[in-house]
Amino acid sequence: xxxxxxxxxxxxxxxxxxxxxxxxxxxxxxxxxxxxxxxxxxxxxxxxxxxxxxxxxxxxxxxxxxxxxxxxxxxxxxxxxxxxxxxxxxxxxxxxxxxxxxxxxxxxxxxxxxxxx
Amino acid sequence: xxxxxxxxxxxxxxxxxxxxxxxxxxxxxxxxxxxxxxxxxxxxxxxxxxxxxxxxxxxxxxxxxxxxxxxxxxxxxxxxxxxxxxxxxxxxxxxxxxxxxxxxxxxxxx
Numbered sequence: 001x002x003x004x005x006x007x008x009x010x011x012x013x014x015x016x017x018x019x020x021x022x023x024x025x026x027x028x029x030x031x032x033x034x035x036x037x038x039x040x041x042x043x044x045x046x047x048x049x050x051x052x053x054x055x056x057x058x059x060x061x062x063x064x065x066x067x068x069x070x071x072x073x074x075x076x077x078x079x080x081x082x083x084x085x086x087x088x089x090x091x092x093x094x095x096x097x098x099x100x101x102x103x104x105x106x107x108x109x110x111x112x113x114x115x116x117x
Numbered sequence: 118x119x120x121x122x123x124x125x126x127x128x129x130x131x132x133x134x135x136x137x138x139x140x141x142x143x144x145x146x147x148x149x150x151x152x153x154x155x156x157x158x159x160x161x162x163x164x165x166x167x168x169x170x171x172x173x174x175x176x177x178x179x180x181x182x183x184x185x186x187x188x189x190x191x192x193x194x195x196x197x198x199x200x201x202x203x204x205x206x207x208x209x210x211x212x213x214x215x216x217x218x219x220x221x222x223x224x225x226x227x
Binding site for chain 1 (some may be wrong): 119149150152154156161162163164167168173203205207209214215216217218219220221
């Protein structure tokens with residue numbers, strides 16, 4: 001079945017870096033655009049970034065632009081998010097999700113990132 | 118402040134009907150499909166409606182969607198206590214090249 005599994009979350013100090021990964025299975029990963037969406041504690045969904053199916057285009061939310069980088073390895077069916085210069089307001093559960101025919105589906109189980117000293 | 122506007126909360130009794138609105142702009146809702154997501158407490162979002170009014174397999178026909186111009190609506194009939202969740206609308210913003218979501222609506226089944 002189609003599945004997305006995030007990893008790499010944890011506690012990190014402000015200003016430090018962290019890399020999230022998302023392992024995809026059950027579908028042809030290289031055919032789909034992929035997104036990261038986050039959710040701060042008790043808050044709503046916030047779109048973070050997208051990467052085209054072939055990695056040719058990437059777009060970011062203003063809140064992370066210049067600090068986060070989305071990339072993918074189609075040979076390993078893996079999506080990643082490199083997060084630098086982390087801030088307290090980046091604390092959230094980060095979800096990877098596939099964009100398929102005008103919908104975000106499915107979603108991974110999420111990876112919790114806590115930025116705290 | 119979310120790009121798409123939803124009411125913070127709605128409520129209704131079991132068996133009743135409820136609607137959740139989602140308001141956007143010409144660069145997002147008006148010119149792109151809307152999708153809706155259900156998030157039960159402590160879980161990841163789940164697709165409910167896509168391309169304005171289509172239901173994925175496994176989603177009961179109690180859930181429906183519509184869109185007109187810069188607004189969209191999710192409807193839920195025959196409310197059940199298991200429908201208590203947060204509901205989000207989402208779409209793509211063609212001008213900004215970003216994904217956008219509503220702030221979420223908490224449904225309470227009284």
